[in-house]
Amino acid sequence: MKRVALFPGSFDPFTKGHEDIVLRGLGLFDEIIIAIGHNTEKSNRYIKIDKMVSLIRDTFKAFPNISVQTYAELTAEFARKNNAKFLLRGLRNTTDFEYENSIGQVNRYLNAELESVFLITSPQFASLSSSIIREVHRYGGDVSMLLPYKL
Amino acid sequence: MKRVALFPGSFDPFTKGHEDIVLRGLGLFDEIIIAIGHNTEKSNRYIKIDKMVSLIRDTFKAFPNISVQTYAELTAEFARKNNAKFLLRGLRNTTDFEYENSIGQVNRYLNAELESVFLITSPQFASLSSSIIREVHRYGGDVSMLLPYKL
Amino acid sequence: MKRVALFPGSFDPFTKGHEDIVLRGLGLFDEIIIAIGHNTEKSNRYIKIDKMVSLIRDTFKAFPNISVQTYAELTAEFARKNNAKFLLRGLRNTTDFEYENSIGQVNRYLNAELESVFLITSPQFASLSSSIIREVHRYGGDVSMLLPYKL
Amino acid sequence: MKRVALFPGSFDPFTKGHEDIVLRGLGLFDEIIIAIGHNTEKSNRYIKIDKMVSLIRDTFKAFPNISVQTYAELTAEFARKNNAKFLLRGLRNTTDFEYENSIGQVNRYLNAELESVFLITSPQFASLSSSIIREVHRYGGDVSMLLPYKL
Amino acid sequence: MKRVALFPGSFDPFTKGHEDIVLRGLGLFDEIIIAIGHNTEKSNRYIKIDKMVSLIRDTFKAFPNISVQTYAELTAEFARKNNAKFLLRGLRNTTDFEYENSIGQVNRYLNAELESVFLITSPQFASLSSSIIREVHRYGGDVSMLLPYKL
Amino acid sequence: MKRVALFPGSFDPFTKGHEDIVLRGLGLFDEIIIAIGHNTEKSNRYIKIDKMVSLIRDTFKAFPNISVQTYAELTAEFARKNNAKFLLRGLRNTTDFEYENSIGQVNRYLNAELESVFLITSPQFASLSSSIIREVHRYGGDVSMLLPYKL
Numbered sequence: 008m009k010r011v012a013l014f015p016g017s018f019d020p021f022t023k024g025h026e027d028i029v030l031r032g033l034g035l036f037d038e039i040i041i042a043i044g045h046n047t048e049k050s051n052r053y054i055k056i057d058k059m060v061s062l063i064r065d066t067f068k069a070f071p072n073i074s075v076q077t078y079a080e081l082t083a084e085f086a087r088k089n090n091a092k093f094l095l096r097g098l099r100n101t102t103d104f105e106y107e108n109s110i111g112q113v114n115r116y117l118n119a120e121l122e123s124v125f126l127i128t129s130p131q132f133a134s135l136s137s138s139i140i141r142e143v144h145r146y147g148g149d150v151s152m153l154l155p156y157k158l
Numbered sequence: 159m160k161r162v163a164l165f166p167g168s169f170d171p172f173t174k175g176h177e178d179i180v181l182r183g184l185g186l187f188d189e190i191i192i193a194i195g196h197n198t199e200k201s202n203r204y205i206k207i208d209k210m211v212s213l214i215r216d217t218f219k220a221f222p223n224i225s226v227q228t229y230a231e232l233t234a235e236f237a238r239k240n241n242a243k244f245l246l247r248g249l250r251n252t253t254d255f256e257y258e259n260s261i262g263q264v265n266r267y268l269n270a271e272l273e274s275v276f277l278i279t280s281p282q283f284a285s286l287s288s289s290i291i292r293e294v295h296r297y298g299g300d301v302s303m304l305l306p307y308k309l
Numbered sequence: 310m311k312r313v314a315l316f317p318g319s320f321d322p323f324t325k326g327h328e329d330i331v332l333r334g335l336g337l338f339d340e341i342i343i344a345i346g347h348n349t350e351k352s353n354r355y356i357k358i359d360k361m362v363s364l365i366r367d368t369f370k371a372f373p374n375i376s377v378q379t380y381a382e383l384t385a386e387f388a389r390k391n392n393a394k395f396l397l398r399g400l401r402n403t404t405d406f407e408y409e410n411s412i413g414q415v416n417r418y419l420n421a422e423l424e425s426v427f428l429i430t431s432p433q434f435a436s437l438s439s440s441i442i443r444e445v446h447r448y449g450g451d452v453s454m455l456l457p458y459k460l
Numbered sequence: 461m462k463r464v465a466l467f468p469g470s471f472d473p474f475t476k477g478h479e480d481i482v483l484r485g486l487g488l489f490d491e492i493i494i495a496i497g498h499n500t501e502k503s504n505r506y507i508k509i510d511k512m513v514s515l516i517r518d519t520f521k522a523f524p525n526i527s528v529q530t531y532a533e534l535t536a537e538f539a540r541k542n543n544a545k546f547l548l549r550g551l552r553n554t555t556d557f558e559y560e561n562s563i564g565q566v567n568r569y570l571n572a573e574l575e576s577v578f579l580i581t582s583p584q585f586a587s588l589s590s591s592i593i594r595e596v597h598r599y600g601g602d603v604s605m606l607l608p609y610k611l
Numbered sequence: 612m613k614r615v616a617l618f619p620g621s622f623d624p625f626t627k628g629h630e631d632i633v634l635r636g637l638g639l640f641d642e643i644i645i646a647i648g649h650n651t652e653k654s655n656r657y658i659k660i661d662k663m664v665s666l667i668r669d670t671f672k673a674f675p676n677i678s679v680q681t682y683a684e685l686t687a688e689f690a691r692k693n694n695a696k697f698l699l700r701g702l703r704n705t706t707d708f709e710y711e712n713s714i715g716q717v718n719r720y721l722n723a724e725l726e727s728v729f730l731i732t733s734p735q736f737a738s739l740s741s742s743i744i745r746e747v748h749r750y751g752g753d754v755s756m757l758l759p760y761k762l
Numbered sequence: 763m764k765r766v767a768l769f770p771g772s773f774d775p776f777t778k779g780h781e782d783i784v785l786r787g788l789g790l791f792d793e794i795i796i797a798i799g800h801n802t803e804k805s806n807r808y809i810k811i812d813k814m815v816s817l818i819r820d821t822f823k824a825f826p827n828i829s830v831q832t833y834a835e836l837t838a839e840f841a842r843k844n845n846a847k848f849l850l851r852g853l854r855n856t857t858d859f860e861y862e863n864s865i866g867q868v869n870r871y872l873n874a875e876l877e878s879v880f881l882i883t884s885p886q887f888a889s890l891s892s893s894i895i896r897e898v899h900r901y902g903g904d905v906s907m908l909l910p911y912k913l
Contacts (some may be wrong), residue, residue, distance in 0.1 A: 010488070021521070034545065034575055059584060081831035083299045092487065098578070098710045101554040101856050105251045108580050112285035117299055122487055125551070125578035127561055134716035146685045148721055161337070185394065185424055186312070186337060232750045243336065249427070252403040252554050256704045259429050263738035268752055273336055276400070276427040278410050281583035383599045402706050402860045407553045414587035419601055432734035436867035448836045450872055496889035532899045558855045570903055614790070638847065638877055639765070639790060693809055696789065702880070705856040712853075712882050729853070729880040731863050 012036040012124065013086045014092035018096050020045050020054045022140060024132035026155040028097035029073065031126050038072045041090055045077045053141045054158070063157045083117035094123045099133045163187040163244040163275065166222050166233045168198045171205045172214050173291060175283035177306040179248035180224060182277050189223045196228045204292045207309070234268035245274045250284045269296055314338040314395035314426065317384045320345050322356045324367050324442060326434035328457040331375065331429050337338035340374045341415035342391055347379045355443045356460070364458045396425045401435045465489040465546035465577065466539045471496050473507045474516050475593060477585035479608040481550035482526060484579050491525045493542055498530045506594045507611070515609045536570035547576045552586045616640040616697035616728065619686045622647050624658045625667050626744060628736035630759040633677060635730050642676045644693055649681045657745045658762070666760045668723035687721035698727045703737045767791040767848035767879065770837045773798050776818050777895060779887035781910040783852035783911045784828065786881055795844055800832045806894045809913070815910045834879045854888045859904045896912035 018041070030138075032039055035090050045056050049080055065092055067073040078085040086094065094114065096107055111123035128135075135153055144150050144158065151157065168240055169192070183190055184274065192214055196207050203210075211226050218224040229236040246266065247258055262274035277284075286304055295301050301309065316331055318342070334341055343365055347358050354361075362377050369375040380387040388396065396416065398409055413425035428439075437455055446452050452460065465466065467482055471494070472506055485492055489542040498509050505512075513528050518525040547567065549560055564576035581588075588606055597603050603611065618633055622645070635645055645667055649660050656663075664679050671677040690698065693727040699717065702708055715727035732739075739757055748754050748762070755761065773796070786820055787794055796818055800811050807814075815830050822828040833840040841849065849869065851862055866878035883890075891906055899905050905913065 030574060035577060081294060081299050084297070084299070097559065100712065101252065101557055101705065102709045104551065104554055104557045105253045108251065109285040109287060111288060111580055112583060113290050113294065113304075116303070117294065121485060123580065124488060125580070127564055127576065127578070130565060130888055133885055134713040135712060136616070139713060139717050143717065143721065145684060145690070148685050148688070178709060182424060184425060187630075232747060232752050235750070235752070246415070249406065252406055252705065255400065255403055256706045259704065260738040260743060262429055262433060264743050264747065267756070268747065273333060274429065275337060278413055278427070280424065281414060281586055284583055290431045331515070383596060383601050386599070402863065403554065404872065407555045410553065411587040411592060413587060413590050415596065415606075418605070419596065432737055435734055435737075437863040438864060441864060441868050444874065445836060448839070450836050450913065452841070454871065455868075457853045534898060534903050537901070537903070554856065558857045561855065562889040562891060562894060566894050566898065569907070570898065635877060639879060706840065706861055708856055708859045710851065715882055716885060726786060727882065729882070730791060731866055731878065731880070734867060 008036070009037040010093065011038045011040065011089065011091040012090040012095040013040050013042050013082065013089065013157050014095045015042045015044060016081045017045075017137070018059055018063065019052050020059060020140060020158065021066070021138050022132070022135045023138060023153055023155050024097060024128050024135040026066065027129050027132050028095065028126050029067070032095045033072070035124065036093065036095065038074075039095060041073065041075045042082070042085060042092060043075070043077045044079070046079050047108060056144070060150070066155045070130070081117060083114045083121055086121050087118055092120055092122060094121060096123055097128045098125050099128045159181065160188040161189065162189045162235045162240065162242040163246040164191050164193050164233070164237045164242040165246045166193045166195060168288070169210055169214065170203050170288050171210060171291060171305060171309065172217070173283070173286045173288060174304055174306050175248060175286040177217065177280050178244065178280050178283050180218070183246045184223070186219070186275065187244065189225075189244065190246060192226045193233070194228045195230070195233070195238060197230050202240070213309075217258065217306045232268060234272055237272050238269055243273060244273055245272060246302075247274055247292050248279045250277050250279045252303070255303060264292050289295070300304065311339040312337070312395065313340045313342065313393040314397040315342050315344050315384070315388045315393040316347060316397045317344045319347075319439070320361055320365065321354050321439050322361060322442060322456060322460065323368070324434070324437045325455055325457050326399060326401070326430050326437040328368065329431050329434050330397065330428050334397045335374070337374070337426065338360065338395065338397065340376075341397060342385060342393060343375065343377045344384070345374070345377070346381070346384070347381045348381050364460075368457045374416060379416065383419060385416045385423055388423050389420055394422055394424060396423060397426050398425055399430045400427050401430045462490040463488070463546065463587050464491045464493065464542065464544040465548040466495050466535065466542065466544040467548045467564060467573070468495045468497060468535045470498075470590070471512055471516065471546070472505050472590050473593060474519070474587045474596055475581065475585070475590060476608050477550060477588040478580050479519065480585050481548065481579050483547045486523070486525070488577065489548065492540060492548060493527065493544060494528045495529045495535070495538060496528070497532070497535065499532050515611075519608045534570060536567045536574055539574050540571055542586050545573055545575060545576060549576055549578050550576050550581045552581045602603065612640040614639070614697065615642045615644065615693065615695040616699040617644050617646050617686070617690045617693065617695040618699045619646045619648060621649075621741070622663055622667065623656050623741050624744060624758060624762065625665060625670070626736070626739045626741060627757055627759050628701060628703070628732050628739040630670065631733050632699065632730050633671070636699045637674070637676070640697065640699065642678075643699060644695060645677065645679045646686070646689060647679070647681045648686065650683050654729070665762075669695050670759045685721060687718045687725055690725050691722055696724055696726060698725060700727055700729050701732045702729050703732045725749065764792040765790070765848065766795065766844065766846040767850040768795050768797050768837070768841045768844065768846040769798060769850045770797045771804050772800075772892070774807050774892050775814060775894060775909060775913065776821070776893060777887070777890045778908055778910050779852060779854070779883050779890040781821065782887050783850065784822070787850045787865045788825070788827070789792055790879065791848065791850065795846060796828065797837070797840060798830070798832045799835050799837070817913075819909045823884050824881075836872060838869045838876055841876050845885060846875065847875055847877060849876060851878055851882050852883045853882045853896050862892045865889070881887055
């Protein structure tokens with residue numbers, strides 16, 4: 008049976024830290040779905056959703072087992088519909104750990120078959136966060152080395 | 159002298175984790191006041207304040223020494239008015255600890271007689287947070303097992 | 310019914326941080342038993358157990374509801390024998406929190422009626438640890454301001 | 461290609477928390493090797509190594525894809541010899557996270573192909589540690605509910 | 612060569628904790644620039660920027676090597692323009708540490724010569740945060756002991 | 763006045779992480795004394811003290827303002843004797859932070875003029891610890907890339 012993992016997030020924007028987790032996750036899973044949570048009603052993204060989808064698809068175009076989707080429902084529910092039994096998650100630090108610990112247990116309550124699997128972000132990317140990158144980009148700073156594509 | 163404790167929070171909504179702390183707190187205190195911080199001007203609650211008060215009252219109707227109140231002032235001041243010498247607080251994880259450590263010291267500065275008392279949330283409830291429950295409920299997920307009442 | 314709390318530890322030595330927790334605990338409990346865990350076989354204390362017992366007794370001689378005992382069994386078991394339904398514990402930082410979180414749950418498994426109650430150490434004592442004090446004393450440093458008695 | 465994971469530890473003793481991680485790891489890996497680090501020269505185990513090996517084998521005797529081995533070399537080296545490309549690890553709390561973060565990066569430096577994969581320990585087992593269980597058992601406490609076998 | 616440090620923040624308001632770091636930083640640096648990040652477009656300050664600048668200047672008027680400036684660009688860029696090779700930062704707790712760890716690495720990526728230097732906030736001020744002080748002040752609480760000036 | 767900093771530790775062995783902190787510290791201090799704590803009576807080092815001193819001296823032989831000394835007294839006392847007003851310390855993670863927070867406050871109590879100054883270890887070295895390196899070396903693993911000298 009194929010092992011399918013969801014890699015959920017808002018990815019505003021998708022960083023080299025995210026790319027690191029997805030590529031390393033390929034050793035574990037037969038298929039990875041990058042799933043961008045997106046609520047059209049209260050959307051307030053820095054990078055428009057369509058642009059982000061297209062940039063990520065481009066980044067992984069050489070990988071037929073990596074796909075990109077958007078969703079506007081519970082992650083646990085979206086995983087079920089896609090036959091994804093795993094959530095792939097990156098951990099950068101203890102703040103991430105405490106958050107993921109909470110989310111992972113609630114996801115299991117909502118979907119008992121859903122297992123959250125964690126990789127620790129590679130040290131050179133551990134300081135990256137989408138919010139810091141937005142801040143740098145907003146003020147005209149150069150973020151090209153922090154993203155796996157050209158914004 | 160009666161030991162009266164305030165259990166303050168926004169409780170939007172009140173969870174099984176909160177219930178766990180209140181019930182265990184009954185062993186320590188003669189009276190517990192569940193105090194819902196509520197600023198009418200900038201209120202932006204998911205569950206309306208009147209509904210929440212009524213649901214919590216119902217939850218504890220068998221306990222004459224548990225009451226529910228709303229307040230719109232400093233917690234330290236509201237405690238003083240109610241002759242509550244203790245703040246009862248639940249700790250779920252290190253993020254909670256760091257936050258409570260700060261708040262507790264400021265509360266003591268504002269009201270030198272006010273002692274913050276902590277219980278560690280039982281493990282089966284440690285992942286619950288009001289914000290996660292709101293998110294699940296917003297998307298139509300089943301939260302009935304996470305709340306001590308029917309929403 | 311009297312609320313009796315055990316304040317367990319190795320207290321090698323008992324510090325001003327420990328004293329802070331005991332004195333603040335008096336607001337919560339009718340009686341506090343300072344319980345020094347002590348395994349005679351593999352004892353390797355810096356301050357001899359008899360001396361420590363006597364120094365702590367002296368420290369609290371004005372408080373008839375504070376007593377000092379030694380024990381060489383499970384804390385949960387010693388609490389049961391002394392009708393102590395509470396363990397009083399001080400939290401200094403997140404490292405303490407993670408440790409106490411584990412210990413507290415195991416103690417509850419061993420004695421379902423035993424509730425661990427936490428106070429956060431006052432900031433001026435939050436850096437004190439028995440091991441640091443031993444290190445300072447060993448090298449002839451002045452520890453008199455860190456202890457509630459004269460060593 | 462088969463996905464083989466090493467689950468390394470000293471397992472003194474192997475707990476229900478360890479069992480939880482191994483069983484959940486079966487969804488991710490085709491084969492799991494429980495690897496007990498064991499230095500014969502400076503061995504100071506509470507439970508003898510032979511007894512522990514036999515108790516764990518018994519625990520998983522229904523699972524042909526779970527095996528138990530001892531080793532006395534670098535974990536990264538032992539993984540290479542067994543064609544294990546993954547280390548399976550459980551995370552209980554932030555203290556575990558910081559430790560595993562360090563170890564995982566060094567293991568990758570020693571064996572660039574070795575990926576550490578983390579599951580968060582289920583909440584009911586998050587307080588279990590081998591050292592706490594040893595302490596309880598040493599004093600005659602009942603540990604039967606904390607272990608997946610009869611000691 | 613003079614060692615110039617930037618002490619950046621939003622300082623809404625500047626607290627006794629901030630003052631503690633600046634004064635202790637004087638031992639390390641020949642000149643300290645207190646730099647208030649301020650985006651005029653989306654400003655939503657509790658204390659107006661001009662008032663804050665003036666209150667901080669007053670606080671340090673006896674120190675010719677402490678100056679106050681506002682800026683609306685990347686901190687790394689503002690440091691470069693002012694020939695500041697150091698960012699001075701206070702650490703209160705582990706939450707601060709994780710945040711500063713991320714920010715510091717990104718700042719170094721943006722300005723390779725910029726070194727972040729940390730002092731740990733003195734314990735009596737470790738619980739102070741601008742957001743708690745705003746909350747207390749909003750409800751009419753007395754914050755005079757928490758600020759180095761009269762608001 | 764010259765700014766002299768002590769960089770204290772047991773350095774068993776001195777790692778590339780330590781080297782990183784010392785070299786970056788040169789921007790802050792006019793002179794850095796690497797101070798190896800060493801109690802001859804209960805010494806149990808993996809790398810002999812004389813060998814370590816000589817390896818570190820060699821590492822920094824191009825830097826006349828970096829020296830190496832051993833000491834067997836309180837760090838605060840040794841700093842005073844050397845007119846060092848600063849302790850230079852590296853922070854790798856939250857566990858380090860909590861430890862340094864305690865030690866720093868006690869050092870200030872022992873020597874009110876002694877300021878602890880922290881740099882966050884560069885990410886590529888954040889996983890290094892002397893104890894992990896000893897473990898790897900003991901089993902014959904290659905540690906040459908983790909040390910600034912040939913062992």
